[in-house]
Amino acid sequence: MLKTSTTDAIPDKKVNATHRHSFRLNAKDKYYAAVFLGPSLLVLGLFVFYPMLKTLYISLFLTNTLGNTTVYVGLGNYVNLISSPDFISSLFVTLFYVFAVTFFTVALGLLLANLASQKLPGIAIFRTLYSVTMGVSVAVAAIFWLFIFNPSTGFFALMSSWFNLPVMNWLTNPTSAMWAVIITTVWMNLGFTFLILLGAIQSVPNTLYEAADVEGASSNFQFFHITIPMISPTLFFVSTITIIGSFKSFGLIDMITKGGPTNATNMLVYRIYKDAFYSGNYSKSSAEAIILTVIIAFFTLLQFKFLEKKVNY
């Protein structure tokens, strides 16, 4: 047999496994390692690790008017928080918001991306329209939606008056305020999510759909049994960043509801900000920040442990 003929081999995943153990640094490598890692370690240490440790430290004390630590209380701040119905409700509000935003962002993004991936004349216009919110800043979005929600002069109020319906004040009712914030966030997120998902859908090989066409799969069946599994890594990606992004949601909350009414939209991040920079209660907000960190770390871990396994093919 000729040497050049390729064998019908199965791709091997673990070729380089033994390489790692022979990894040694000589003096020159160490020098370069220090030079290359040094600056980033310095920056990270100064701006990430030091503040993190400091936050942990502050959370174990009470702070006075000037923000200085005074009385050591151990886990007192944490105990207070966990036993405070206010904080617990903030926690649930945040979780509700995060999951609602993630669900609707991904679901709507997927719907629009699927619609826009159809090969129809003029579809490019819709692709541009759907992705347009990507270029909108938080401030502009907030003002835009505040105008829509305004109970006297807003768009919804106007609509209600046309149809002689009672005017709903979106931002003063705790339930509708939450939905107002969710709608606004989803609207903001949609452009990016749409674009990413559209890219994913369009990169699914067309022959898969053709094969399914020939095999007799309906378009619904194809969507759920080809499109969804094929883009699942992308779905995983967008839901992860949407979850993390919504946990950190601040600008929209600050501009639309300021956490109100009755703390109905007082997400953890906003609460931390208010407790620190409005009320000057640094110890409490430090403890809250640590709790938020733990929660986000938990969700990140959870996602990578369970979800990634399922979407990797």
Place this chain on the structure above:
Amino acid sequence: MSKYKKLALPLILVLGIVLIAVFGKALSAKSAVKDNRTEVVFWHEMGGPSEQALVKVVDGFNKSQNKYKVVPKYQGSYDEAIQKILQTHNTSTSPAVFQAFDISTAQMLHSGYTTPVQNFIDEDKYDVSKISAVARAFYANDGKQQAMPFNTSQPVLYFNASLLEKYGITPPPVSPSYSDITRVAKELYEKSGHKVKGMTVQVYGWFLEQALANANRQLANNNDGHTGNPTKVNVNNPDTVEFLNWIKENIKAGDFIDYGSGANAGANQTAGFLSDKVGIFIQSSASMGQLSKSNKNKLGITYFPHPDGKKANGVSIGGAALWISNDKPKDVQRGAFEFIKYTLKPEVQAQWQKSTGYLALNKDSQKTDILKELYAKNPESKVPGEQLAHAKANFSNSGILMEGMQLTRQLEEVAMETVYNGGDIKTALNTADKNINDNLTQLNKANGFK
């Protein structure tokens, strides 16, 4: 050769850092134009039309002399500015003179970061008797003037006089009771065929506190902090209940519209008022400038309402004072005080009132042509001043000297929102009491107050 190569990388890094440092310095040095004047950095929180008026005051001062130059810097909301002031103290960015709002007085006092203006008053033998005593008292401690009141306002009740005329409704009296307002609001709502809402009260802790002041009720113990550091608050009292019941009654009647809380709510209710969507609302007298400027209707103003069957005790002042930081050199502090003195001149205060609606604090301002002309043109602009003059200062209407007032207000607002959304008044107030007191206890502990 390889020796030099080894050196190259760190050298480039170091050079880069040095370059950035040098040019950064050069750029920042360039931005501060050097002249021989002593620079006095002034932090303030006046936005919108008030900022323009304030800049005029600063310009006036800078032109009036050639020793000091005041540089005004806008810092956002009152709430946010406090932490900036406290956290930048002793750094080069901190202000020499700053504006801090009423409820931060205790905090500023306790910080030890300020030089009492009394020191300069004594040095200059400056005559303060011309300055409103009620306003001065708010920022004084132990007979010493700590800060100088600058922009001083009173909450007043605005109504759309044109609309009332149109529907033939008798306007509310001067110093109205809750039921006076309810009557007008309901009539307006009904007679306009539900097109115009009768009234609104913004979810704002300040208004709740003012309702208590007007009912001669103290919120915190130790006479609202005037005779010692407060250790306990009592939001759940009959007067708060009556105030909230008044609102609740109007909500039930349908003539009340809720705009929520915060700056957006303020803007929305102003927009609603100017576009004939709501007839009556409570707001600071400082809004008068804005309300009379862009109003196609006749603006009505009257006193903050009081409980039925009770005499109005008068409301306390709101607004902010100017403080001098003690982390700046003597000559800068001196410049700051010169600026403060300038702001208190009769003409400056008169013009300030005319352009913003804040009250002129210098008694001589009333004699200036500026205010005389204003009153002749808009007689209603006298009302806030009259309301202030009408009140006799006592502990209940001189503000609350207490730590943690910002959170207290937030919690008051949560209680108000709960009620506005149909919650039980007593439960909401009890929750507020518990949370405020918990926070107060902790703050006192942290600050070492007994």
Place this chain on the structure above:
Amino acid sequence: MSTVLTNITKSYDSEKPVLNDINAEIQTGEFFVIVGPSGCGKSTLLRMIAGLTQISDGEIRINDKVVNDLPPKDRNLTMVFQSYALFPFLNVWDNVAFGLKARKNTSQAEIEKRVNEALKMVNLESLKDRKPRELSGGQRQRVALARAVASDAKICLMDEPLSNLDAQLRIKMRQEIYALQRKLGLTLIYVTHDQVEAMTMADHIMVLHDSKVQQIGTPAEIYKYPANEFVASFFGVPPINILPAVKVSNGRINVNNDFEVNIDQQVPADNFKVGIRPNELVIEQADELHANASVKSIEFLGDEKIVYAKMSNNGLEVAVEVSSDADFKAYDTIKVSATEKVLLFNGDGVNITRNAEDVVNA
């Protein structure tokens, strides 16, 4: 009971049609290969039979039923794609079961039975839990075959199914596909650009070129009686030698002014060409005076050698098959002649060899 294509035309926008007036009848149970160089429209034709591409004009009948407007799933056929179109997130078993599950009219037990049988038929039972990425190219190909097998459809379309495999594997898979087609009695319509695949597997071959059908016939017909110069050149390795010729006298022609050949038919005076398969050319060593060509290069193939020679006139090159013990080296001067088994083409490339007319249908 057959698949009939009548006057099929496909054109995009109003340009030159991709396919023009295609007619064919594919018998039930036969192995029908559509072959042609790339870009000839063979894949398009297959996709039109599948229903994945709309036809512009003409009619497709499957079992006496016009299917022009039927969606692919209602044409009762299966298709194997060049890229196999396997679902990367499904294991082998589920890939094969996909179509059966999608149609939703097969019971679970039936699905299991058919999938297992199909896997057994392609020898993939032991790999049924693997994902496609854990399979070799040949195994992936078998999964695609199993998918077609599992389906009940009696017509199977294949679009260049072997082009992603290396040479050795291609030969093996060729045999497997052929065996499978025979065993299941499938009507197999198979598209390829490889004439060897066409020759080795087909019952009938359709040669497509330049948007048109060049010839339809059995492999032997196509090889022996090519309809035209293109078909003659397309089949056979090395390709047939095409040389210009003129008439010398009745029964004798001169090829390329280099040598003469006796023929058994009438020919035009000039402007015709002669096609001679490499094994019908004869060469011998000759001195420069008698030589009419020189050896350029030699390929050793085991039992025989291919000698590439440059003719003296026109610089034309010819390939000659000789036995492997024949002694030729590069730069040898040789004398080229031919047997009488030659093909004749007129100026338009049409086969004018006697006995050829009856097989020419295009």
